[in-house]
Amino acid sequence: MNFTRTLCATAVTLACLGSNAAVAQDSEGAPEKGKLEKIEVTARRTVESLQEVPVAITSLGEAELLEKGIENLTEIQQFSPNTTLQVSRGTNSTLTAFIRGVGQQDPVWGFEPGVGIYIDDVYIARPQGAVLDLYDVERIEVLRGPQGTLYGKNTIGGAVKYITKKMSGDAEFAVKATVGTASQRDLKLSGQIPLTDKLYLGLAVASLQRDGFGKFLSVPEGQDDENYNKDILAGRLTLEYQASEDLFLRFNYDKTTDDSNAKGGYRLVDSIIPGANAPSPDSVYDSYSSLPTWNKVELEGMSLTVDWNLNDSWSLKSITAKRKGDSPTNIDFDSTPIPIFDTPAEYNDKQFSQEVQLNFVGEDLTFVSGVYYYDAEACGIYDAYLVAFGISIEQSGCTDTESYAAYGQVSYDFTDKWSLTAGLRYTNDKKDGVVNAATRIGPAYPYSGWVDGYVRPDDVGNTVIDDSESWSRVTPRLGVEYQYSDDTMFYASFSQGFKSGMYNPRATFYQEPAAPEEVNSYELGVKTDLSDNFRLNATAFWLDYTDRQYVVNVPSDDLAQPTQRIANVGESDASGLEVEITYVVTDALTLSGSLGTIDASFTEVRSVDAAGNPIDLSDNFVISNTPEYTMNFAANYVLTTGIGDVIFNANYYYRDDYELFESPDPLLAQEGYGLVNASVTWYSEDGDWQVGLHAKNLTDEEYRVGGYNFTGGRDDDGNLLPGLGGDTTLVGYYGDPRTVHLSVSYRF
DSSP, X not given: OOHHHHHHHHHHHHTTOOOOOOOEEOTTSOEETTSOOOOEEOTTSSOEEGGGOOSOEXXXXXXXXXXXXXXXXXXXXXXXXXXXXEEOSSSSSBEEEEETTEEOOOOOTTOOOSEEEEETTEEEOOSBTOSOBOOSEEEEEEEESOOTTTTOTTOSSEEEEEEEOOOOSSOEEEEEEEEEGGGXXXXXXXXXXXXXXXXXXXXXXXXXXXXXXXXXXXXXTTOOOEESOEEEEEEEEEEEEEOSSSEEEEEEEEEEEEOOOOOOOEEXXXXXXXXXXXXXXXXXXXXXXXXXXXXXXXXXXXXXXXXXXXXXXXXXXXXXXXXXEEEEEEEETTOSSSOSEEEEEEEEEEEEEEEEEEEEEOSSEEEEEEEEEEEEEEEEEEEEEEGGGTEEEEEEEEEXXXXXXXXXXXXXXXXXXXXXXXXXXXXXXXXXXXXXEEEEESOOOSSTTSSTTOOOOSOXXXXXXXXEEEEEEEEEEEEEEEEEETTEEEEEEEXXXXXXXBOOTTOSSOOXXXXXXXXEEEEEEEEEEEETTEEEEEEEEEEEEEEEEXXXXXXXXXTTSOOEEEEEEEEEEEEEEEEEEEEEOSSSEEEEEEEEEEEEEEEEEEEEOTTSOEEEOGGGOOOTTOOSEEEEEEEEEEEEETTEEEEEEEEEEEEOOBOSSSSOOTTTOBOOEEEEEEEEEEEOTTSOEEEEXXXXXXXXXXXXXXXXXXXXXXXXXXXXEEOTTSSOEEEEEEOOOSEEEEEEEEEO
């Protein structure tokens, strides 16, 4: 790749655009109109300017999130190149996260993500409940590429950081009410009060309600028929203690209860089971189900952060956290009125983590170091009812993880222009895996009372795996930075990411665990403020991804028995370019744009044929959830009036074609699509009132964000063959249709 030519061409293409800029602040803190904003981030675990961090990062602050009407974490993908943050298939709160072609599309317990999600530096282990609704937030940061030195735990693709607001110390209260499409009715309350001159109490509560975008056209008696609805109650309690200028303590407690219904899919092909084919729904948001439609995600966590400035150069930070979650769910894979392939399931997890950092900031040297301990248990059970065979295939068990890590990273300015960054992280992961397998006659459910009259048998089936294994790695980072001028920095880096091995929670026979995955990443980047009002950040990257963990099917003629095995079957590579531009055209108008390109493909996919002979399936596999192009164009205009400022926002986001699974089917592929969004927000002169009108997906695009493929592939003529369950189950799940919502906020 001719990096210079490509970068210049992209810059010219996007030069009429402008990401993350508002107005700058002068030395006295007053607004300095018409100039770029200085954005502070904590990507390297210390507070730094975005333009000084040699990492590909997108940061969106509170004001930008509010003015764009961004309501949950998935909408952040529009503003971060080569990033996928989407709602997974069967629920409204399970996250599918990919960055630069690295992620995990299967949310079953025991599978670890490739993109780390962090709330106030606390790692969130499970994708269930990770579609975080945004409230009481200061900013969101997306770090692209392996973060294997400072973050380590499952960040081989990158990290997403949700950072909540620190309290001001004054008595404050705010209320925000929202109404919108599908009877949306949200209420958010937040406030803080000083208990003493050093101790502050904060509280935030959010009730988020919405009817479905569609209906379940058939449901069991007494069940709610709303599909794609929302029913969430969330809260956060915070205590902050500013013991002295150098010692700060913060305690957080949060709880979320999501009672939104299970999500029903849209069949892309008719069932071959007699009596299953009801009239095709008129809307992709309508569905059929023979299972109960109730669903629940309960999350709870607490953390204690201690920041202690030992002197002008040294600081100590401790982060202690505990979290747990419980997610019973009903997944009707076949999405028909009769039971064909129904899977009630429950996932529950708990985790404890302790991190201690010792940091140094000197004139020419910055040093970040720490130790990290993580202890977690991820458990689950599901009962796959295969009606054609009159049986339920049950899997249950737990994966316990104990992880230790020590890390250090140093940045040294060895001249006025040149600096070096070097880091190492040692990680040791131990996993204990228990998997039970059972075959039961008729329908089965995870616990008694799941449906009226059901009594669960006491036995858990046969234990097919009861094993433990340990893995350890040293992951490095090495970078060099050249400060060409006060406003321009070039950088090059090598980093490595590591994701632990794992046991197969779907095993029906003993299996060795899959070995760890590794990603080697190379980057060349530039961050430059070409003038007071024009910013260009660009990164070229190359990835070498080895030992990719995938589920492979062991050849079998028995459609009633899943024969899946976890193995390190994949090798892939990727290269691409990411560009983000901000152009403050006038005091009132700011344009922004971003472009991500990636060429990602498998170089090897190892499997066996029906005779047991080794074969390479790389020509039939693709990197899922990774479009070749993503781009965003946005405009922000501020109109000053006698009654306050009116801010207009509009953006167009485009995602190129992508596949939902590594082994694709043409009916599940998503063609490229674009989303048009527009907002207008009014701030009163005193800043106490805010009114926002937000319209999203104005052209009402239909686009798939998830799916299920339980077919047996295709024959030589291209016809679908029956798969697990004896049916041609091919189902899609869709992103939100056109929505409009109006929000009114008051702060006092």
